[in-house]
Amino acid sequence: QKEVEQDPGPLSVPEGAIVSLNCTYSNSAFQYFMWYRQYSRKGPELLMYTYSSGNKEDGRFTAQVDKSSKYISLFIRDSQPSDSATYLCAMSDGSSASKIIFGSGTRLSIRP
Amino acid sequence: NAGVTQTPKFRILKIGQSMTLQCTQDMNHNYMYWYRQDPGMGLKLIYYSVGAGITDKGEVPNGYNVSRSTTEDFPLRLELAAPSQTSVYFCASTDSGRAENIQYFGAGTRLSVL
Numbered sequence: 001q002k003e004v005e006q007d008p009g010p011l012s013v014p015e016g017a018i019v020s021l022n023c024t025y026s027n028s029a030f031q032y033f034m035w036y037r038q039y040s041r042k043g044p045e046l047l048m049y050t051y052s053s054g055n056k057e058d059g060r061f062t063a064q065v066d067k068s069s070k071y072i073s074l075f076i077r078d079s080q081p082s083d084s085a086t087y088l089c090a091m092s093d094g095s096s097a098s099k100i101i102f103g104s105g106t107r108l109s110i111r112p
Numbered sequence: 113n114a115g116v117t118q119t120p121k122f123r124i125l126k127i128g129q130s131m132t133l134q135c136t137q138d139m140n141h142n143y144m145y146w147y148r149q150d151p152g153m154g155l156k157l158i159y160y161s162v163g164a165g166i167t168d169k170g171e172v173p174n175g176y177n178v179s180r181s182t183t184e185d186f187p188l189r190l191e192l193a194a195p196s197q198t199s200v201y202f203c204a205s206t207d208s209g210r211a212e213n214i215q216y217f218g219a220g221t222r223l224s225v226l
Binding site: 004006008032034041042043044045046049088092094099100102103104105 | 116145152153154155157160170202204213214215216217218219220222
């Protein structure tokens with residue numbers, strides 16, 4: 001079993017739709033949860049991070065962490081074509097040389 | 113503000129050739145990392161460094177070597193290139209004082225071994 005599981009997609013939705021991206025994980029020691037966005041032929045860039053359980057909102061983006069279910073989500077409201085990218089979840093236990101475990105990424109396409 | 117810079121952007125190697133992928137960061141970060149990204153496989157950690165003179169293996173170190181002589185630079189060496197090393201390579205860095213472990217990535221090096 002992989003430590004972090006993420007549906008690879010691709011996911012295609014119309015502009016303006018609400019998008020839900022999800023990851024599950026197996027290591028209960030993970031404390032820091034991140035979402036990275038990667039545009040085609042670019043490096044990943046941090047979109048949001050959350051510590052422990054709960055919600056965090058930043059503009060049209062909301063990150064949710066449910067540690068009891070070992071499940072994290074990223075919601076995108078009013079999706080735009082510019083949101084088309086691959087989204088990678090990532091997590092860390094906060095120790096061990098700041099190593100991060102990444103999901104495989106979900107490719108998202110927003111249709112105009 | 114350059115951040116993490118990787119060179120070259122693209123490279124084609126023949127089987128058995130060697131090359132060095134360059135990575136430099138200007139954020140004075142202690143921690144640096146090398147990942148490879150294969151289609152549908154996410155990012156796999158090759159090597160990492162917690163400071164100048166200190167390196168350690170990640171998940172997939174075979175066929176690679178690294179060195180860290182300065183805080184800024186973390187080159188990745190491929191010896192005897194094999195087709196299995198065809199991938200996109202990313203270098204990243206983070207400030208060791210930040211508990212949230214936010215890593216900053218370069219734009220990547222696309223390598224093909226033929």
